[in-house]
Amino acid sequence: MPAHSQDAGTPDPDLLTRIYPGKAYSPYAEREFPNQVYWGEAHLHTGLSLDAGLFGNILGHEDAYRFARGEQIQSSGGLQVKLGRPLDWLAITDHSDMMGIATDIQKGTPNILANPKGKEWAEGFQQGGEAAGRAAFDLITHFAQMKIPKELVDQYSPGSKVYDDLWNEITYTADRFNEPGRFTTLIGFEWTSVPKGFNLHRNVILRDGGELARQVTPLTTQPPAGTTDPLDLYQWLQDYEDKTDGQALAISHNGNLSNGWLFPLTHTYAGGKVDKEYVELRAKWEPLYEVTQIKGDGETHPLLSPDDEFANYETLDKGNLDLTELKKEEMLQREYAREALKTGLALESRLGTNPYKFGMVGGTDSHTSLSTAEEDNFFGKSTSAEPSPMRIGHPFVKSELGAIEGYELAASGYQAVWAQENTREAIFDAMERKETYATTGPRISVRFFGGWNFTEEDLRSRAPAFRGYEKGVPMGSDLPVTSGESPTFMVYALRDPMGANLDRIQIIKGWLDADGATHEKVYNVAWSNGRDIDTGGQLPPVGNTVDLEAANWTNTIGASELAAVWIDPDFDPKDKAFYYARVIEIPTPRWIVYDKVRYGSEIPEGANVIQQERAYTSPIWYEP
Known part of the structure; x- marks a missing residue:
């Protein structure tokens, strides 16, 4: 017999759990993490x-x-x-x-x-x-x-x-x-x-x-x-x-x-x-x-x-x-x-x-x-x-x-x-619990997670936080104990809707070695405009669209969003360490440029007129 379009048929309460054990179809149902x-x-x-x-x-x-x-x-x-x-x-x-x-x-x-x-x-x-x-x-x-x-x-x-x-x-x-x-x-x-x-x-x-x-x-x-x-x-x-x-x-x-x-x-x-x-x-x-x-x-x-x-x-x-x-x-x-x-x-x-x-x-x-x-x-x-x-x-x-x-x-x-x-x-x-971060003013959305088995597949979703909390810990946390393999970090940043595009995401690592000396290193992990790391290990500048006469810039460079899964290539399981993400915008004018345009104020020689605003996440710590 033909069924009415409104007839959903006989429900199978076990269907979902048989296909996806422990999951609800709606990803937003019974969600407990900070969203x-x-x-x-x-x-x-x-x-x-x-x-x-x-x-x-x-x-x-x-x-x-x-x-x-x-x-x-x-x-x-x-x-x-x-x-x-x-x-x-x-x-x-x-x-x-x-x-x-x-x-x-x-x-x-x-x-x-x-x-x-x-x-x-x-x-x-x-x-x-x-x-x-x-x-x-x-x-x-x-x-x-x-x-x-x-x-x-x-x-x-x-x-x-x-x-x-x-x-x-x-x-x-x-x-x-x-x-x-x-x-x-x-x-x-x-x-x-x-x-x-x-x-x-x-x-x-x-x-x-x-x-x-x-x-x-x-x-x-x-x-x-x-x-x-x-x-x-x-x-x-x-x-x-x-x-x-x-x-x-x-x-x-x-x-x-x-x-x-x-x-x-x-x-x-x-x-x-x-x-x-x-x-x-x-x-x-x-x-x-x-x-x-x-x-x-x-x-x-x-x-x-x-x-x-x-x-x-x-x-x-x-x-x-x-x-x-x-x-x-x-x-x-x-x-x-x-x-x-x-x-x-x-x-x-x-x-x-x-x-x-x-x-x-x-x-x-x-x-x-x-x-x-x-x-x-x-x-x-x-x-x-x-x-x-x-x-x-x-x-x-x-x-x-x-x-x-x-x-x-x-x-x-x-x-x-x-x-x-x-x-x-x-x-x-x-x-x-330190699940908080700083910006220099722009409202850049940033997620930062640490774990041991994040993969590029985890970024294919439009909601990476689901995988972040499921497989790791958020900013402000300690990495769980490991067997010694290198940790993985998942970071995602979305530009301020009313602000500038993003230049790059970096992960900053600091660590204490066996001799008691401290070290640091900055890693570029995601960037815009298809640039390549040069032979010196540096990422070329993103460019500059600032118009100082109009106190303006254009989002013709940079990216609206950036994301990466990064594995620490220099990990030593015996060393204490911390990691935090730094998100950098493309160049924009500083406030003194707006004063110049609106008031005709004279900018002193040597004053910075262009900047790259940024966000700093709370760190994630590793304890041997």
Whole structure:
């Protein structure tokens, strides 16, 4: 008898499992691995931060959240501003020290004017221009040298009514703007350890809502109650979890202004030793490192990686935060991510734990309340560096020893998180397991997996993550134990839909040999335009389509997507190692070119006008 077209016949419940054991027909059914990438950052300051406020930032947390979720607002400088695309999540990390003092200095409140130094800062702010700038840097200098008058410290420290009320307000605002599934707010603060201008900041991120956050107050650095010792920060994090039954972590600040103190080898700046206790606590509480931000890129340095042709990217290596001490070459190895990852292997062999086993993240460290890492929409480090015809020539820092010029700052960066849903819990958990990566601004999608039996066949699917989780481990993980064969890595990258094509994918390997020496090597594993590796082992440049007169480029070179399965050709099963992927875009114009086109700004001689933006995945580690 003929059957109706709607008649599916008698179902055979065993048919699928007989053909594909353990599989459902729909590849999306019962899928448990993280399947979405969510974009945000965990390093943004509002006008509540003492330096941001004195530089003229009058925007608060509500403004920052509204902007990040895609609304148009007015900047502190009076400009209309909106993101090209909304972010999925945001952690505002105002400096925990003296939150609110800048707002009162702006207002000239009686308690500020009653203090001679406070009155001086308030008068400087009211004058504006260079006077306001001098007042701001004077406050920052007094803060770094711990010379802020005690009565002001007491009025704006945890325990005071001003401070505690402000912290409560911050947490309530975060809860109000948190919309699970649409926009996530993570509660946090920046612990601003900056002894003698050595930038040793950490951003503290909580997994929890305001109900738990309000049970504590942030840790500060100013005496008598504050501390610049990281061991005290780790104790605060432990105390928070013990008291609230919540969860917290810390993100190490970009280290290129730390003058060699962010990744210590033998002892810490606070006078402690890099011993068993230190490495265990740091590994527990600092799972992530901010590899790129406005104050330069922190992956590696040309002197540390002389064979890496892409090492000199947004390099900022002049000195400490306030340029009171210039950089020495021997400091570099304790400031950059790749060298720290190598150092961690050596410390693990000596002390049993790798303290620098971190994942990679990016953040802006913007002090404008505006999370802008887009080259054509860059609103600078501070309100004084918002778009204007003069900002290219406006120095970020200037001292008797030199200057960090405004045009040297980078429009960077963002953090991508692989998670199953856009919630506080899912975003935090992805950070903790290091399934997260950094970009210098573009929203490049990157998957990176390690295992022992990936093949080219695994890339034939449009969804390589299925094979990645099935046969291996994702970024941020340890490779499982092996019999000694070379590991295989599967990497896939898709260009930013609104950005530039991709030049290449590289895998960076670092390892510790039997003699205790560390090494590194950069491998090109996928590239565009059919280029061939030359006799020297180098891949020729992809080309350059940048139009400096129009601040434009064309995607007539490069590729929209790149993928590879790569086998380590130099693997030694006895050596500890790490691997991470670096994805490089084709050349595009830097933000100063857009300023030139829009304002007619003069670009200083020698300033970089073209760049190749990039993404850095969290590593995968191999342990013999």
